Amino acid sequence: MELGLQVDDSRSPYTVLSVNGEVDVYSAPRLREKLVELVSEGHRQIVADLEGVDFLDSTGLGVLVGGLKRLRSHDGDLTLVCTQPRILKVFEITGLTTVFRISGSVDEATAGN
């Protein structure tokens, strides 16, 4: 059940944060800390790859919304990579698909710059 967080900064200007495992009220604080850390290190275009996420609850959503807000206040952005129907559904129900840019792959999310 450990939450896996891996950072790949080889796709400048993007920083890819791969999230693996279950994101719930127990594990979400670690995701929040990682996002805060990346922003404070100067990363501004963060791509959160959620393809390895098995479970995401409202606390996880809240952390992602918080990350997006933090990045936008620094003229940055948080893009999500997600194709799993069960995870996408959580964003759809809460209307957050219109708040986040959601891509089908890391390549797609990091293309164009």
Place this chain on the structure above:
Amino acid sequence: MAVEQSLELAVPARVEYIAVVRLVVSSLATARRALADERIDDLKLAVSEACTNAIEANRAAGSPAPVVVSCWEAPERFEVCVADSGGGFDPDVLPEHPPVTDPDRLNFERGLGIPLIRSLVDDVRFESGPGGTSVWMTLFGGPDYGDETSEIVRVVIAEQE
């Protein structure tokens, strides 16, 4: 139709136990019901959200009591109850979120749990008072009622009640 209890689980009101509750309830639902995988996923998320709220309620009330999760079965339904010993709340007066098109929407990182529960399960009811809150979540469908028949069963039950 008779509803029988098939499980009762009392867990410490600590967030690290929610994953255990998810696992137990979803395993039971998978083993006992003919529900589609996506419905099991819906139940897992709804139960998880209810447990998160229950733990928060106990903590806010300073209650050392466990969170009690019970599962109830009838031929046509599977119910999960998550009960806390917190101070209770009125589910009808939850704060509304601004629309997603409003920039202020990003100021709301919490409060999505109950709307999610309401969207995910077929029926939800809150029994809340000063002694605590019980959240009852129901999925219709079962071994003798294909998941496809949920809609029909729901109508029949509504007529009976």
